Structure formats: C-alpha cells, structure tokens
Amino acid sequence: MGTKKCSPRRKQAENRALAIPSNTISWFVFQIMEWFSENGRKFSWRKNDYPLYRVVVTELLLQRTRAETVDRFIGNFFELYPDWLTIARSESANLQKALEPFGLWQRRAATLRKLATEIKNRGGTLPESPEELVMLPGFGPYIVNAVLLYREKSPVPLLDGSMARLLERYFGSRGLVDIRDDPFLNIIARRVLRESEVSPLSLNWGMLDLAAQICAPASPKCEHCPLTKRCPSST
Template identity: 25%
Template sequence: MSELHAPVLGWYDEHARDLPWRRTSASAWSVMVSEFMLQQTPVNRVLPVHEAWLERWPTPAALAADEPGEAVRAWGRLGYPRRALRLHAAASAIVAEHGGEVPADKEALLALPGVGDYTAAAVASFAFGRRHVVLDTNVRRVLARTVTGVELPGSSVTRAERDLATSLLPDDEATAATWAVAVMELGALVCTATSPSCHRCPVADRCAWRAAGHPAYDGPARKVQTYAGTDRQCRGRLLGVVRDSEGAVPGTRLHAAWSETAQRERALASLLADGLLVRVETGEAEPRYALP
C-alpha cells in the first residue's frame, strides 16, 4: 500500500462530486456515454447533454435503432462530432455482438469504435469495478507532480509512466477502482494544470514537486492549438448550419457560412468522408447536404 492511497481515498470520500454517471443507480451505458462526451471536454458542458442523451436513449439498443444523424444533432456543440458517430457505431456493435449489454472486459471494450485505452479502462473500472490502470491527463499530472517531481507530464505516455501507475494500483479490485477515480478527481479539482490548490491537497506534505519548490515545466514546448481560420473551425461552421436546420440544406447555405471557397470545399469533402454529412441528390442542378 503506497503512502498516497489512504489520504487520496479519504479525500475522495469526502470531496467527490455527485456526478450522474457516478451514482450507484447509473448504468454501464450511462458511464460509457459520459466517457465519450468527456474526451477533451469539460464536465460542466457535458452534464446537460448527457442527461438529455440518457433520457432519449436509455440503452445502447435505443440509440442503435435511431439514425446516426440524430446522434450528431443531439451532440450539439460539445465539439469533435465524430465522437457522436462513433458512439452510435459502438451502440450498434454492442447490440450486434454483445446482446445489447455494455461489455465488462477491457479487451471487448477496446474493440468498440471510439474506445481507446483510456476509455476501455475507465468503463471497465468505473462501471464494473474492474482493476485497471486508468491513465488520463489528470492522473498523469498528479503522478508527475507527487511522485516524479515535475510540473507536467510529457506529450505522450511513456513506459515509465505506465509502470509507475501500475505499481501504484491497489491489489484489491474494489479499492483499485475507487483509487482510479479518486486520483482523477484529485487532478480535476485540486492538482489542476494552471493553478493547483496545494493547501487543499491531501498529499501536499509528501509531494515531490512541492518539496522541490514547484520548479516550472522545462520540457519541450507544448503545442498550441490555434483555431480561428482553421479547417476545424470551417468544418464546425458548416456542420452547424446543417445541424441547426430541419432538412437537407442547399449548397448555397454553406457558401454563405464560409466564404473562402477552397477551404470550404476541402472542409465539406472531409465532412462527407467522415460520414458526418451526406449528399442528397435532388434532381436539380444543385445538391443538398444532410445529416446521415
């Protein structure tokens, strides 16, 4: 038992947020939906969409029976709308291959569309109490600071990092599952990226980064994600036009949404390639575009 366990578990017991997907009444499907939505997206923006989603599609079968375009529409402005498409595809796979029940095995979860190492471990751990290393940006930051003594983890997960996380995972299955969510919560609420609240941290007295005097990050420059004027912004603008419309939208509407032709055409082509939009032949000269 690491000396980090007891204080972190105790802190979590007292300070954990009451999130819908954490309640004992929450289904594995609720947990899985939350994990898809939380990929690169803050909790506060996920909450209302998650609630509406579960009310409309309480099971994987319910979602699979609906059009993928409806998932894209219900995704709203969460961002990265391909996640909506993948969640729909994952629901279909769960119906086709798992009898409509979210699988509990990490390997089975990993085989689903849109489920990577993090999400597979998170669903197995949070929904089914399985023992897995759940390594997200929060956990990586907490371990980087408390154990390694640096402000921030590197750009990608290293072998050493995974070994460290594995060595800290409690042996007992139930304790391991609670530990996973507790470390994550500590990173989300206290050991935050830009302004950590060390005075509220249960392991501040044994934090290597704090003991070293909070040395600043000195690794390679972290990539800054620009947005204005990018293809991503253009795609978002175009998809938004169709998402907020009743039926198929004529190309002129897209033209009005983004004036630069070359970029608009490129973005439209990529949206069609991703399956986020489909071309609807009208018999007229001008094609229309709709959700799939």
Template identity: 40%
Template sequence: MSQDRLTRGEKSRITRLRRHLLDWYALEGRDFPWRSDRASAYERICVEVLLQRTRAETVAGIYPSFFGKFPSWTALAAASVEQLEDVIRPIGLWRRRAASIKALATYAAGRDGVFPAGEGELSQVPAVGQYLANAILLFGHGEARPLVDVNMARLLERYLRPRRLADIRHDPWLQEACHWLVVCDDPVRVNWAALDYAAKVCRSRYPGCADCKLRVRCNWGRGGGGWSIA
C-alpha cells in the same frame, strides 16, 4: 532498477496517496449523475466517450436529455447520427462524438450490451482505444483499471517523478503507477477521487500546493514546482 518500473518505495507512496485520495473524496468529491449508485454500466461507458476533451460539468448538462432519449445500447444504435448530433451539440465536437458513440452502440446492441473482457478483443471494437478499453473493463467487468488521462498523469508525476515518454499511453512507468493506484477494493471510487483531486487541488495551472496535505510527501510540491507538467 529500470526507470521504466516502479520502485518498491514508489509503490508504498502510491498506497499512501490512495488512502489520502479516498479520505479526501469522501468529503470533497464532486457529485455527477453517472456517479450515482443507480447509474448503469451503459451510462458510465457512454459518459466516458462524452467526457473526452470536455468538462464534466458540461456533460452533466446534457445527461438527462441524452439518456432520456437513449436509455439503452439498443435505443442508441437505432438513432440516426443526425439525432445524436442534435443532442450532443452543446458539448462540442458533436460530429466526431456522434460517429464514435454510434459505432460503439451498434457493436454493443448486437451483443446484448456485453463487451469482450480481453484487451486484445477490445482493441478490435469500433471507437475503442486504450482509455475506453479501461473504462469498459472497469465499469463493465469490474476490473481494477485506471482511467489514465492527463489529469491522473499530472497527479502521479508531480507526486513521484516525471514520465520518460511523451505519450501517456505508452509510458510503461506511468502506466504501472496508474494501475498500482487503483488496485484496491473500490477502483471506481479511486479513479473518481484522482480525477477530482487533479481538478480541484492539483490543478494544471495554479495548483493548490499551500493547502495540499500531500505537500510534505510530494516531490513537485517540496521542490516548489521544479519541472513543467501539464
């Protein structure tokens, strides 16, 4: 079988991984305001822009002020870039984030907050790349889409095997593995569980293999970390 496709055995192992992540998340998952049942799709999509290259705890710090001032796509689109920069400044990269979220809000406000449901159309939306497109489909349209970042990639690669291509966006095996992980009744919770497990247990530096119940099934854990994965 091609190295670019999941094997039947890998699919079975990912299914077991999903069950473990959900059980673990129910007890150990982190609590952030955008994970509340009261959080809207608007809030969750905006947060994904703010979270890029920033710790979740840092974004949580500006969450009340950001959504207090900009409670909707319309309010966000009406704000000046300078106003956005002032609110976003504490989390860093404020100029780039302000420009991206302003462009996204302007598009959404002109369409009553409704984004396209197709990947091709989403690729034409300002500030939307693969990751944000998946976030829009996940939170805005209820599709089972993975939020593929270095954390989810690290978890799956350690558990199964390293990807072949350097860019996680274009590695077909990794993309299929991430999609298989979240295809279930609660893809949002699985995404959050994978992110939290990577942050708290399967860390980039000093992974908690000794306390990880997946170690007996994890290729990286059983091999003592035989290859380098960020």
C-alpha cells in the same frame, strides 16, 4: 515470431516504478481518500451500479468536454437514447441535435452510431476481453479500463492527462510523451490501484478530482493539497 525485447531505457523506467516503497504508495492513497471523502465531486455517473451502456456513452462524451457540462445534459440524452438499439436506429440529424450541448456533435454522432451498430450485431453485449474491447469504434485504453472498472470492479487506472500530472508530481516524471505507453506511469498507476484495499472506483475518482481541483497544470493549489507534506513538487 520472436519475443519483443525490452529496451534498457524502458527497463530502467519499470525498475524505477517498482522500486517505490509500498508505504509511500499507502500514504498517497490514504491522503487521497481522506481528501476525497470531504471534497469529491458529485456526478450522476458515479455509482457502483451505473449501467454499462451509460458508462461507455458517458466516457465517450467526457473526452474533450468538461465533466460539469456532461453532467448537466447527460440525463436529457439518455431520455432520448436509453440503449444501444435506439442509437443504432436513430437518424443522424436527430442524434447530432441531441449531442450539440456536448460539442463535436458530428464526430460523436458518427462514432456512437458505428459503435451502437457493432454492439447490436453482437447481440447487445460488449466483449469480455480487453483485447476485443479495444477494437470497438471509439474505444481506447481509458474506456476499456472504465468498462473493466464498472463491470468487474477491476483495480485498473483511468489514466488521463490529469491523473498523469498528479502521479508525476508526486512519484516522478515519465519518459515518454504518450502516457498510454509510458512504462513508469502505467506501473505506478496500477500499483496505486492494486496495492490498495479501497474501492478502485472511488480511488480513481479521488485522483481525478484532486488533479482537477487542486493539482492544476499551471497554478497548483499546493497549500490546499493533502499531499503537500511529502510531495517533491510542492511549492
């Protein structure tokens, strides 16, 4: 098999991301962290030593459910289901009932039971490599990165639609609809994490919170944004 060639358009996007000066990224990170230290949201899972089982379940539930809702009910769920083995052995009806507050409970119950059974069969541990992690039921790039962040403190981005919006408004627009495969966004997100000396977890949380609270999709609160001074999208 030959090596997959990089299209001129993709190469151009990569070069555009790599050409952004390091001091531009440093200023962005500094402003994010200054703002986050005063305005960051407090959630139960925002701990450096949050158990990996809880990391995965929490991130699965955060998909298409507000963080505030997950935070309100996640403690009750973990009291009923403290580990993968408990989920793997659960009755579907009981698991669905416990997941009702988060919405999409039937689909989520099926995914969690399938994932829990897979992990039980692996001896209760998650795979080490990203390539193996992404093959697990319910896993995608975002949850893989969440595992790497918590388990290894790797400087990887929790790149979702909100973070993508923040990065695009400050650094420039992406070229692809799917953020998971966009070269410009992914390189910028990785550079922000890798060229910083602050905690990768805290920096991810800071970007997610600023995007959620200030850099809103329709009516961004630019007057309250720490990036306004240099943001080309500021109104």
